[in-house]
Amino acid sequence: MSDTTAIEFKNVSRVFSVKQEKLVAEVKAVDNVSLEIRDGEFFSLLGPSGSGKTTSLRMIAGFDRPTSGQILLYGQDVSNLPPYQRDVNTVFQDYALFPHMTVGENVGYGLVIKKIAKSEIQKRVDDMLDLVQLVGFSGRKPAQLSGGQRQRVALARALINHPKVLLLDEPLGALDLKLRQQMQIELKAIQQRVGITFIFVTHDQEEALTMSDRIAVFSQGRIEQVGTPSEIYEHPSTQFVAGFVGVSNLIVGEIAKRITGSESKFSIRPEKIRLGLAGDQPEADTFTADGRVRDVIYLGLYTRYLVELDGGGDLVVVEQNLKTTSMDVMKAKNQQVRLFWKKEHVSYLGD
């Protein structure tokens, strides 16, 4: 990674006109977004569907154009360049492999278009298939491949041009969980090997946390927060981020004031809370809250407790089952407890 900026969004908006009956409504898919993505970064655009992440990606690729604002690729304004004049390549959600071509022809397509010598194409296609571990599949048709294999072909096809930036549009969405986790690790490894900036669109927060150097969280066409996975997870800056990335307890108003002494709302992760007996004394720099365990859910690896606070409101607490068994944790039900968490683990949220 270097300090060079690979992609820069300058106040980019994309407005769609939606015709319904006789009314024309304007939908702001992307709303005044400014963003910088560094050279060599694995950068994720994370958000629910309709949050503007895919539209942003499509504008980088050139399939869509900003209504206003600028998109710079290594300093060059590419806002109005067609896709074939941009040095970026895309891995599509549905892979978009050409069904009438073999795997080898698919991977070599970008080079054939550039009219590169056949022997050179052959060599680079072989290198690419080697990179994605598909040696020997060159002669097959996409229809003869499994989902995971198609995904690798799509990746190889997009990487063969050595693009400045690789765009990935939810490429793992169609794979089953195990394959997806395996591909997450592989994708990250490939990115580190080729050293190309990856921009990865996903709605899966775990996926984003696993792979990214930095994440931009999108909601309703705007960016809520940009940061490293740990910054996003440990210190969400808005209520939306706290709720969308991982599980959070949100505490507002009177209860917040009673716990922290300030009325501003805050979030606390369930796994940061320690469950103690009623009357236990807190250590330094710790917040406490009293309550009663209303429900206990034993999940094998950990147990989830639902605690009803004395002043009203619920808190979810998660504890790993280090020594406890399912029998032990069940005893906690209906017990009066005291909850402890470090002050540093609290994220105060803006609006």
Next chain:
Amino acid sequence: MLNRLSTYFYLRPKVVLTLFLLPPLLWFLVVYIGSLITMLINSFFYLDGFTGKVVHEFTLKTYAKLFDPTNLQIFSRTTIMAASVTIACVIIAFPLSYYMARFASKRMKTFLYLAVTLPLWSSYVVRVYSWKLILAQEGIISWFAHLIHLNWLLDLYLQLPGIGGPSLSISATGIFIVFVYIWLPYMVIPIQTALERVPKSLIEASGDLGATPAQTFRSVLLPLAFPGVVAGSIFTFSLTLGDFIVPQLFGNSSFYIGKAVLTYQGTSGNIPLAAAFTMGPIVIMITYLLIARKLGAFDAL
């Protein structure tokens, strides 16, 4: 009773399948294949020129007649016409189908579908005769040419050998125009269906990998739409090969295959020669399909 019957059928899916397939299979074997075989057999008989009766003896004499220079000319004239009509239909149908498949709103698409197929609702004869009026010497085209003082150009065009004639309504060009008009729907619909099945992301992927729109058209869109083009061309090509009304109405004395068949079997009772003539288009179609397969028309199916 009914219950037992349904259980019986449930346990024997093959019996059900046979029952369902029996009517279409009979129809297909007797009416389609049967008549083709009858025709094939007839083509190996010959007409005794002296008695005017068909002699039921195996001979290749009738086929040999197909290779007379006049008959060969009929074949080549018809094939060239069918090929030109097909090419013209592809050129007109492709952009229209592309617009329908990619850009048209739902309402526009319905409208275009109707507009393309609507002529098929009216009688073939009526449509063909109205073209007779349009193309006639006193017709609207000639009138318009006069209006913009280009009638000299039309006259010059009509003097061209092979495609001209006394007027547009009696010329190979007239036949060509009417054929393109009546067969166009059969080209639009299969191409449109094929294009509709090409995912938009394939077009985007091609552009993304550096292909200009022209390159994308050549290496992605056309190969994937090709089965549709071939399906459409089977219609336009074979329908043109066999049609006898349009050449009859718009042609001069030069024969086309359909007209030749009609004349031989109707006027002169030479059923063997008519049958042999009909084998011509079948052989031409088979050759055409083989070439199409060689070109990879069915690879994407």
